[in-house]
Amino acid sequence: MKVEVARALGDLDEQKVLAGVYVLKEQGISPLEIVAQLQAGMEVVGKKYENEEYFLSELIMSADIFKTAVDSLGDAFIGGNVETIRTLVIGTVSGDLHDIGKNIVTTVMSCNGFRVYDLGVDVPVEQFVDAIREHNPEFVGLSCLLTTAFDSMKKTVEEIQRAGLQDRVKILIGGGPVDESVRKYVGADYYCKNAQDAVDLCRRLLGVC
Amino acid sequence: MSTVILACRTIADELNRAIKVTRVDYPVFWVESGLHNYPDNLRRRIQDEIDRIGNVSCIILVFGYCGNSLLGLKSNEARLVFPRVDDCISLLLGSFQTRQTLSREMTSYFLTRGWIDYESSLWKEYDHCVKRYGPEKTWKIMKIMLNHYKRLVLIDTGAYDLDGYLEKTGAFAQTFGLKHQVVPGSLRLLEKLLRGPWDEEFVIIEPGEEIGLEHLLLEGGDEEESQVLFRFR
């Protein structure tokens, strides 16, 4: 059954995914484990996209099914008490409108127990600063798919520093062309290759592996 | 000293036109369109072509940087020269500046004939979707895809006939509630790439060197605008 949920998502069979999730839930499988299966399904989709078997449409559909399936779990799985919930403020930086990847990170982080404030796309620098002041997050995530938006990332990081908030948050960055050299260029704390990376990193930083 | 051109098929109309205007007669090798959505695959394809070409001292790459598609490319024999632009949208508008101005006016998705006919653009995506999933699901997917866009811009590069394309893009824009606009393109950068001089608007990579992020950064500039990638004052 487990494998089936992953495979059904890989095949973009929404009915089958939702039915599978329901059965797993009834069997008492932990929500986190179900989410892990769904993420395995997303990886299948990612591979098929890389192999040019899937178009963007399929990528978008998969993210949509993924989100619907996760939502169907309710928030039973967040676990822990409210005081220990950690927060992430995330957004796509100014000038950039890509959000498929950022939305996946948002969903995956949420279902791994983080409270996520998603500021959307083309987010002005000040809005990140304001959101940090307002929500007091442990983590700030910047997403960027356009190489020309690297400078927006850089400015956002600088502005967070100028506001004296850099000791309160860890800044993570991600998105297609982002890598370690980009992290250095923009002055962020960490770079994440994908959503799971972000979860693992945040857990590690919190000391809750 | 022999030079060849290695170019992306998506901008064939414009390159051919620039070749005609400048009367530069370097041999042209084409890389097929459709790889734009897969920067890693595109990079591999370009490297394969560079390796295959051999026996030349200079290869003019008619590509944008296209999301790291050029990152890590190298040739042991030839110099590599390419325009310092983030992608072919900036290239065909004549500069990143123009692109930025248009995008700030209103969030825009750009098209040319090449993008419509060859590239796996929004356009192909739409056709693919309708065929495979029917109109209802297509609508839903396209809405997610275009969520943040307000305008569909057809770039008139002067290298192709707008007839037939205007109707297409107009109808598409209407379907998805986008503003529809034609803006003039420019072959300035393409012509300069062919004719020279290769000033700071171009990147030159010596034989044996690998293309890296550091080659794209422009030093200096005023503090306020920071040290802006691909941008010119």
Ligand code: B12
């Ligand atoms: C999908 C897409 C689009 C869609 C976007 C739909 C949407 N709602 O987002 C559409 C078709 C609308 C589009 C538009 C444009 N696009 Co586009 N697009 C892409 C494409 C093909 C895939 C991006 C994607 O969604 N990947 C899938 C997701 C899941 O991956 P991801 O984003 O990398 O995210 C993962 C990780 O990176 C990480 N991650 C991402 N963000 C974050 C953030 C944090 C904090 C963390 C921890 C991790 C993390 O986790 C994610 C999940 O694992 C890329 C090429 C590519 N393959 O990268 C081009 C690409 C980014 N686009 C490009 C271009 C040129 C454009 C347009 C200018 C095209 C045009 N004709 O106008 C416009 C841009 C307008 C603008 N101002 O932004 C170029 C960019 C070139 C450049 N200048 O840098 C690219 C590289 C294609 C290319 N080779 O030329 N695009």
